[in-house]
Amino acid sequence: MAGLKNLKKKRRIQVVFIAALALLVSVSLIGYAFRDGINLYRDPSKVVSEPPREGEIFRLGGLVEEGSLVRGEGTHVTFTVTDGAETVPVSFEGVLPDLFGENQGMIGTGSMVDGVFVASEILAKHDETYMPKEVMDSLKETGVYVEPES
Known part of the structure; x- marks a missing residue:
């Protein structure tokens, strides 16, 4: 037993x-x-103050700085993204969304290479009044974003 x-x-x-x-x-x-599936969001101020690890994939968001959009050969595009306090240069190879433009909110996925954010994907607002929440929050923190009048 x-x-x-x-x-x-x-x-x-x-x-x-x-x-x-x-x-x-x-x-x-x-x-x-x-x-590899978790991409942290960072605004330009965060990227400048706390640079990401080499090869780290993350999302960068902000406003496309006016006068910075340069279309290169083929589908290559360079521009800078700002949150009002800092700017980060961006390089992208591919077709940009229709509503992508200067002084517009954007979020890109990619990594830093020699001080330039090399984006593999660019997302832009989907209508004339929309701005990604993360971008809006970081612009509000720096005092750049002003609520649109209704």
């Missing part, structure tokens, strides 16, 4: 250990899968 009780106790400990191990492996695999 005592042997059966010990066997049940031992089996219960084994099941709990295997379940904990399976949970640990599952959480590790999920974390590994998401490591």
Whole structure:
């Protein structure tokens, strides 16, 4: 009888250990899968004050600075993004959204290469009154954004 009780106790400990191990492996695999999928948002002031790691992919947002948009050969475009306090140069190869332009809000995904944000994707507002929330918040902090009159 005592042997059966010990066997049940031992089996219960084994099941709990295997379940904990399976949970640990599952959480590790999920974390590994998401490591490149999480892109942190930064405004130009944050990029200048706390430069990102080499090769780190993040989202940069702000206003496209007036007079900075230069269309190069083919689909290559360069411009600077500002939050009113700091500016960051941006390079992009591809087709820009229709509503992309100077003095307009934008968010780009990419990484810093030699002091230039190299964007792999550019998002712009989807109508004439919309501005991405992150961009609006960072512009409000620097005093650049003014609420539109209704």
